[in-house]
Amino acid sequence: MKTNVKLLSLSYILVFDVACTTVAYAASEEIVDEAIFQGWQIFADTCGSCHGRFGEGKIAPDLTKNIKNLSEVEFAHVVANGRGLMPAWKDNEDVMKNMRNMYRYLSARSNGEIVEGVPTKN
Numbered sequence: 808m809k810t811n812v813k814l815l816s817l818s819y820i821l822v823f824d825v826a827c828t829t830v831a832y833a834a835s836e837e838i839v840d841e842a843i844f845q846g847w848q849i850f851a852d853t854c855g856s857c858h859g860r861f862g863e864g865k866i867a868p869d870l871t872k873n874i875k876n877l878s879e880v881e882f883a884h885v886v887a888n889g890r891g892l893m894p895a896w897k898d899n900e901d902v903m904k905n906m907r908n909m910y911r912y913l914s915a916r917s918n919g920e921i922v923e924g925v926p927t928k929n
């Protein structure tokens with residue numbers, strides 16, 4: 808009986824947690840154009856492990872802040888050639904052809920047009 812109660816509360820916590828996560832993402836869904844969506848996808852897949860899936864920063868800088876001080880040319884230069892612990896991506900075709908789309912996504916995140924969360928393609 809005791810075990811059952813424990814199990815029950817454990818599953819309650821799990822379900823509650825999942826429900827909260829879903830709500831948090833649903834609330835922040837943004838409708839974006841195809842290009843920005845592609846920019847986000849490649850960014851999340853390729854850069855997310857260090858910069859966070861939405862650019863919010865993790866072990867590498869918060870790009871939603873830093874992008875404000877980077878022109879598109881400066882951004883492309885760092886991304887293509889790398890810097891310090893930041894790897895170079897010039898041999899990665901997907902990254903190179905989505906440079907502008909990633910810049911647009913991060914700029915829109917930085918000026919608040921897109922909030923943190925999984926965007927939806929329009």
Ligand code: HEC
Nearest residue numbers: 853854857867868873882885886890891892893894896902
């Ligand atoms: C292995 C981890 C890692 C990955 C993956 C990574 N970065 Fe970085 N990035 C870093 C680190 C660390 C820095 C800080 C570099 C320094 O010390 O100057 C950085 C810096 C940057 C900067 C410069 C920020 C500034 O303020 O000047 C940009 C832009 C950037 N990264 C974009 C990207 C993009 C776009 C991708 C994916 C294509 C990516 N990064 C993938 C680790 C990473």
